[in-house]
Amino acid sequence: MRFRTDAIVVATLLAVQSTASVIPQSESTDACGQIYKRSSSAGNSSIVRMPGELGLQCLQSMPFEPKRAVAWVKEYRKWLLFQSDLEILENPPTDYHMPATDLIGTLDNIEKRAAAKDYKNQWEFDTDVKNMITSAYDGHLGVTMCSYLIAPEAMRYTNDVPLVSVSSNGTAIPKVYTFADAKLLKSHKDRVSPIVSINGADVVTYLEGISLTTNAQDRDALYNTVFPSNPVSIGVGTLNFLEGSGLFSNPAIWPGANHTLHYANGTSQVVKTVLEVKNWQWKSGKSLYNHWCLPSSNSKRSLSSLKVSKRSSDSKGPSGYPTPHSSTLDFSVMSFLPENSNLKDAAVLAIPTFEWVFGQPDVLARDFIVKAAKEGKKKMIIDLQGNGGGLISAGWNLFRLFFPDQEVYSATRFRAHEGINFIGEAVARLPINNSDIKDNILNWKENVTPDQKDGFSSWADLYGPHEVFGVNSSSLFASNLSMISTAASQQISGYGDVPLDPKAQSFAAEDIIIITDGYCASTCTLFTELMKAQGVRSIALGGRPQTGPMQAMGGIKGAEVMDLGNLAQILSDAKKLANSSSLLSDEDLENWDKYVPSPLSEFPYAMIAAAVNLLNSFGPANDTVPRQYIYEAAECRRFFTYDNIVDQETTWASAADAMFYGGGCVEGSTNGTGSLFPASV
Known part of the structure; x- marks a missing residue:
């Protein structure tokens, strides 16, 4: 339902x-x-x-300034039409657990309010x-x-009062505490009490409301964003996990002048x-x-x-983590050989982001995977908590490090409309060596079918359009991995001039698990989907205090974020070509400004950052419903204990206990919709 x-x-x-x-x-x-x-x-x-x-x-x-606002809306509407799933958002399938929304209709209403000086x-x-x-x-x-x-x-x-959601043992329903009180749960449990309401509303309901101010597509992943997280702190660059993460104490919008916390023991506290x-x-x-x-x-x-400043290279490491066996300078990739007795035969690869600097992260991950297997480690734990994505090629390459004999599967479509068609036709006429279109997704010459075997004959062949799930869409396509993978950049093992390394698989699929907190997004989902297709299981941590399954991939499952600043340069080159060629008719040229947006520098308001999801992503078994709208439960779920919140090694031990050693999962969380099979093997 x-x-x-x-x-x-x-x-x-x-x-x-x-x-x-x-x-x-x-x-x-x-x-x-x-x-x-x-x-x-x-x-x-x-x-x-x-x-x-x-x-x-x-x-x-x-x-x-009403006139400036109206002018901004008119231009931004053209950009918004590049969003890949506008029609689906208006009427999403039942598998999608968020409410429908009409982005264009809402923008129209904003324009009306602005024009009316409202x-x-x-x-x-x-x-x-x-x-x-x-x-x-x-x-x-x-x-x-x-x-x-x-x-x-x-x-x-x-x-100054961050909150945490704490389970007594990882499977019991968690309660909400202040972080200061949670510290005392083991030593002075009688001195603390859980929070039962905030500003008169049930505590969980209130915190769910706060979570809806951010952008995951899964309610459990959203709920986790309310609380501080060590992995998330790495992505925002803080030295202290209490600073920069956790929407209750670091809100994304104005939260109100104060919060009144009511505790189960009858006391209350005002937080300003x-x-x-x-x-x-x-x-x-x-x-x-x-x-x-x-x-x-x-x-x-x-x-x-x-x-806050990013950690310097001489930092001991991010808070909550043991000393890494090896690590990149920014801790985007960390390897561990834990001494915990519950992890004695396991190696851990923690990847809180795919925003990698090519060379060191790839080499570190490759060398550690091979070394761990050679040293007799039987299990591999991949910790993707807090991973909001990054470089797509980094995720594809990491998959190939684990499964070198398996091909990368990628299948995407963009929303077909007049603006993107004008641009695609113009880009198709740009010289093949033009630096502004190299590796660009709208260059039909660099795209192939999902199996990487066939190309397209023209922009029209790629563009279509085809009606797919109620959306006028392009043909199904993928980037030509042999073309974009080079030793200089976007290295993908075994593609282009990048040698296949390693050549042999180090760990069996059943001996690999992926840990997420639900906020696995973008490249993280592309990597996890590829691993799942090989039989790798996932365990999701945290979420709302209720039994039942939870998605491991609760963030955006789109295949391509298009920064509008980057697209603006393509527009500029394409428009110059269109103005000086016979490619477009006089009518087309007149309609260019109607359908194709202005560069961000010409917008009525300063535009520092803007982006759309340009490409929907599809799995090999379904090329009509975007993966964004398909519910995929993790194979197991556990809640955070206090130790898990402050000590990542205990999180790995908890996941290993559930997934490898039959320790059990949250009631009703196995065999969920879209999962592989029972978690314990």
């Missing part, structure tokens, strides 16, 4: 957001100036803390755009409006939202708007003043 968003969850989320709009505008007129004074008096180089309301009031004091300030407009994007629950779809670039780049909301700023330079909403929102200020904008 369809899992629709619970009405209470939605009401809770709307209540959180509505607290932002009830602050009188008269209070916000000098909020930016107050922030400036406080920051200046403390020294701009320091992070300064102050009441959280000042941040919202400052953002709400920015002006709103927005009081820029923040209100930006918030509607952000909520529209979030409603797709697609980590590849995004646009950073200026209000949501200011926070968190120049300011951020936080509080704090604003943190650094190098604050703006004395008014107008100056803030001019600097961050107008395109003319692009060159003057300085980002990341509040971003």
